[in-house]
Amino acid sequence: MAAALGEANAPPAAAPEEEETPRFSVGELVEVKPRTFPGMNKPGGTATIRKVHDEREKDGGPMKDGSVKRTTGFTYAVKYVLNGSEKRVDAQWISAKVEVSREEAQDARREEAAKRKAEREAEEARKLQEEAERQARKRAAREKVKQLRAAKAARSQPPPAKKPRVAAPASVAEAAPAPPPPPPVAEEPADVKWMRGVLAAAPRESPDEVDLEALFAAALAVPPPPGASNDEAAVRDLLGKLEADNCVMVCEGTVFLV
16 A cells, blocks of 8 residues: 555656757758858858768867857758858758749749839939929029019119209308218128139029039139138138128029029
């Protein structure tokens, strides 16, 4: 009775450990992952298993395939389809090559072609939208230039003639002070005057519009005054001064003359 109870309470026997087997076999087509990191340059690729090494029986030593250590008891010698081979590759870098049918390959190619077409169409639509927005900004700039020109023309009109006044008595006329002289007109800086000359000589398709890149090229062809520069940064700075005085407007790579 006691013996029977002892047998009933005894722990179950441990299940026999399954023997490890290779994951891949000789002749199998596999895909080897690339290992390109500092100190390692293994591009990987499609390969064939040439040999299976049982590292449980004879350890081949430290791994030279990019592995810190082996993950299984087997390593594999592979020969790449395109070029090259490796003698010991750990299983973590290898996966079975999935064969696809001709129909599946055609479907994949069609999907890839449709994806590329959609990307091209999206890129073309984006460029068209950007161009439309650019043209809208240029139209707004042209309208602003028209307004500035109209305001400048209005300022240049002579004032309306005043009604003649009755002459004052001689004693009063002699006592009236003489009107102050007009303030002297400040002379325009030499670099700004040079910039105006470059603008006048720059090639253009429209009388009142100059391409900014063409203006940069024209500035390089005209020597600047002493102490000034004719590089792109200097030209942009001078255009900023003229723009502040409402003489030009720069928009979307175009200089509009006011």
